[in-house]
Amino acid sequence: MIRRTTIDQHEESLLKPLLSAGKPYLAFCAALLLIVLWAGYAWVLQLTGGLGITAMRTPVGPAWGIYIVNFVFFASMAHGGMAISAAVHLLKAEKFKPIARMGEVLTIVSLAMAGLSIIIDMGRPDRAFNMIRFWPERVGTSPLTWDVTVIVLYLVLSLSFLWLTMRRDLARLAKRFGLRGRLYNLLLIGYKADEDKKVDRLAFWLSIAIVILIVMLSGGVIPWIFGLIPAQAGWFSAMAGPYFLTAALASSLAAVIVVAVLLRKIYHWEDYIKPETFKSLGILLGVITGFYVYLTFAEQLTANYAAPHPELAVSELLMTGELAPLYWTMIIGGFVFPVLMLVGQTLRPRLFSPTRTAIYAGVLIIAFWLKRFFIVIPSLLRPLLPFPNGSYTPTWVEWSIIAGTVAAAVLLYAIFIKVFPIVEAHKE
Amino acid sequence: MIGIIVIAVVVIPVVVLILEFVLEKPRTFRIPSLFLGSVVAQIVGVVVLMALMGALLGLLIPQ
Amino acid sequence: MxxxxxxxxxxxxxxxxxxxxxxxxxxxxxxxxSPTSGATTLLTVKKAEPRKYRVDGSGTKPTEGTRFVMVIDAGACIGCRRCVYACKTENNIPDTISPPWIEVFQMKNEVDLTGTPSREDLKTGSTTSYTESPLPGMWYQPVQCNHCDNAPCVRVCPTGATYKTEDGFVLMDYEKCVGCRFCVVACPYSARRFNWIKPQVDQVNVNPLVPVRPVGVVEKCTFCVHRTRDGKLPRCVEVCPVGARHFGNINDPESEVAKIITDTPNFRLLEELNTQPNIRYIVRGKKYTR
CATH class of the missing domain: 1.20.5 (Single alpha-helices involved in coiled-coils or other helix-helix interfaces)
Structure with a gap:
């Protein structure tokens, strides 16, 4: 009897986000909504006035700006969540089970924002449908068409994955909630209590498919937008795939850590999500990011040692040129420092706390956004023909829209945790 | 042509895995059909959404 | 097969x-x-069955067996920019697109003119803002779309808005373009321009043969497809005061361009990128000096 009550209490605590919506929560959402509306206003200005309102230019200046940076950033963020979830289903890594769904939702929200960033970047978003209309003839050659394909496929698979694995939770909760219960019943179409086992098998196979998709999206079609283009020095590289994949794994892992630590703190799930979870995730993050620092070094060494001069010109812009102060700040403060601290936690266990891990992860997320900027922009500022050197300082419209996409991602996440159970509440 | 290979590399494992799942014993079709149904429905949804969004944004852009 | x-x-x-x-x-x-133009053109356009072709806004069709190339004599070019402005008027290029479709680099004499820019030029950027020319000790090199046979821009386009025609043009379908600018970043010659804002073209002087572009689409040199398919020369070739530009059908061994290419050493820009451009540069003519 006693045991039964503890389990119930346990479950009640996990349902906390569903049961209450306090004032701080509403204020938080309202603030996010304001940012999103402001970004919407900026976007309307951009749509009616044209992209001239941004700082992008061509051929003197970059033809792509921080919208594409944002696209790469969000598309890469989509992977950690599904990777953790796949680890849970493939390797039976029960330790990560409590944060699996947090990661899955992060994946879906990030993918939506990545798609939105591409649409915002377009000069004619009203014709975006052309990409689907001419899909059959363009999929043979256009990396952007590959991107649209794989992102849609990935989004659809992860949404289906989330839906199927959540049904057993929804089935148990449907009776408890009124309005949400009706939504749950809609999602529970054709549910039978014996389906759980079959769903687990599906989740297992789907995890394998998703692991392949992760490699093909973040280590494939997204880097190939850049890596296959010999017209831009600094982009054209077979290393683009592994380079972007490493960044994607690290930045998305960092995002999962930040989200999980925040939710754990806010809803007091300290005894449910063990600190060890974050310890191992933090070390993994440190190691992957360390590898990324090594790849960056290899890249810059190649661009400096005996490089053709277009490569050198791009590298100089980062090493000693106008972007150098920010670049070195990012390398030292944004990469090397967090890596040392995260890996150092293994040597000095008392340095470890989930909050600290989350702070380093947060620093890494910002650093990875900047790193994408340093991949996309400098090459575009140094064309292969001797055009005058351009420069790029994003306008308030661009920054507003970037802030808007980030706020929209957080807002979607915040709404999700009020509508659906964010942790798998069921007991085996 | 390269693109076909790229997309095939992405899609074939997914298709094979889903087939494996459908044919695996004990054979059931309810969950796989739910899954495939949701995938198809969502792809259609994305396509319709893009068309709708295009029509909507077209109102804002000066012609 | x-x-x-x-x-x-x-x-x-x-x-x-x-x-x-x-x-x-x-x-x-x-x-x-050449019955269609007053000036002597060196095109030999063979009449053939008109074929169904994608509409590019000019309404003209390619002719079987022709393939157009341009030859630019960088040795003769005096950097007067007459081609730049004539092109601008001919093709309804708005002031908001700057530089227009053609750009002229002023390069130092001591650096040999080759298909690959020197480190010096790349580092500082060649002068494109000179106000006086020709200056002693300077080369002038006009650049524009090279209408590559292996065009990266055509390859990357997600909608097929930019395409290669049989007679050698790389053209744009302004109604298909979604404005993603992938072609802009994929072009090693930076030849593509983008309508960042709605183009304002003088309604009185608008050339009816060339469509005025909508906002948010990419545009670039068309080799004056609306003229050249009718047997006329591109406007930039026509106006060049020193005859530094030549244009014609490479498949015709009697054409001027074919003869120049056979007789004169020539190079193409960034040949190493395997884009197979259709503009060839020669350094044959003597630059006008005062």
């Missing part, structure tokens, strides 16, 4: 017959060689 072979064979046959025919025709009556 067989079908292509047969078609190719017929093409060769038609081409050879056409060349013979035209040579004879030209010898017999030189005045009939």
């Amino acid at each position: 067989k079908k292509i072979d047969r078609r190719q064979f017929i093409t060769y046959l038609v081409g050879a017959a056409g060349a013979v025919l035209l040579t004879r025709q030209a010898l017999a009556s030189p005045s009939r060689s």
Whole structure:
């Protein structure tokens, strides 16, 4: 009897986000909504006035700006969540089970924002449908068409994955909630209590498919937008795939850590999500990011040692040129420092706390956004023909829209945790 | 042509895995059909959404 | 496989017959060689069955067996930018697109003119803002879309808005373009321009043969497709005061461009990128000096 009550209490605590919506929560959402509306206003200005309102230019200046940076950033963020979830289903890594769904939702929200960033970047978003209309003839050659394909496929698979694995939770909760219960019943179409086992098998196979998709999206079609283009020095590289994949794994892992630590703190799930979870995730993050620092070094060494001069010109812009102060700040403060601290936690266990891990992860997320900027922009500022050197300082419209996409991602996440159970509440 | 290979590399494992799942014993079709149904429905949804969004944004852009 | 072979064979046959025919025709009556334009053009346009082709807004069709190339004599170019401004008027390029489709680099003399810019030029950028020319000790090199045979921009386009035609043009369908600018970043020659805001073109002087572009689409040099398919020269070639530009059908061995390419050492820009550009540079002419 006693045991039964503890389990119930346990479950009640996990349902906390569903049961209450306090004032701080509403204020938080309202603030996010304001940012999103402001970004919407900026976007309307951009749509009616044209992209001239941004700082992008061509051929003197970059033809792509921080919208594409944002696209790469969000598309890469989509992977950690599904990777953790796949680890849970493939390797039976029960330790990560409590944060699996947090990661899955992060994946879906990030993918939506990545798609939105591409649409915002377009000069004619009203014709975006052309990409689907001419899909059959363009999929043979256009990396952007590959991107649209794989992102849609990935989004659809992860949404289906989330839906199927959540049904057993929804089935148990449907009776408890009124309005949400009706939504749950809609999602529970054709549910039978014996389906759980079959769903687990599906989740297992789907995890394998998703692991392949992760490699093909973040280590494939997204880097190939850049890596296959010999017209831009600094982009054209077979290393683009592994380079972007490493960044994607690290930045998305960092995002999962930040989200999980925040939710754990806010809803007091300290005894449910063990600190060890974050310890191992933090070390993994440190190691992957360390590898990324090594790849960056290899890249810059190649661009400096005996490089053709277009490569050198791009590298100089980062090493000693106008972007150098920010670049070195990012390398030292944004990469090397967090890596040392995260890996150092293994040597000095008392340095470890989930909050600290989350702070380093947060620093890494910002650093990875900047790193994408340093991949996309400098090459575009140094064309292969001797055009005058351009420069790029994003306008308030661009920054507003970037802030808007980030706020929209957080807002979607915040709404999700009020509508659906964010942790798998069921007991085996 | 390269693109076909790229997309095939992405899609074939997914298709094979889903087939494996459908044919695996004990054979059931309810969950796989739910899954495939949701995938198809969502792809259609994305396509319709893009068309709708295009029509909507077209109102804002000066012609 | 067989079908292509047969078609190719017929093409060769038609081409050879056409060349013979035209040579004879030209010898017999030189005045009939280009009835459409007043100026002497060196195009030998063979009349063939009109074929269904994608509409590019100009309404003209490619002619079987022609492939257009341009030759620019960088040794003769005086950097007067007449081509730049004539192109701008001809093609309804708005002031908001700057530089227009053609850009002229002023490069130092001590650096040899080759298809690959020097480190010095790349580092500082060549002067494109000079106000006086020709200056002693300076080269002038006009650059524009190279209408590559292996065009990266055509390859990356997600909608097929930019495409390669049989007669050598790389053209834009302004109604298909979604404005993603992938072609802009994929072009090693930075030849593509983008309508960042709605283009304002003087309604009185608008050239009705060239469509005025909508906002948010990419545009670039068309080799004056609306003129050249009618047997006229591109506007930039027509206005060049020193005859530094030449244009014609490379498949016709009697054309000026074919002869220049056979006789004169020439280079193409960034040849190492395997884009197979259709503008060739020569350094044959003597630059005008005061």
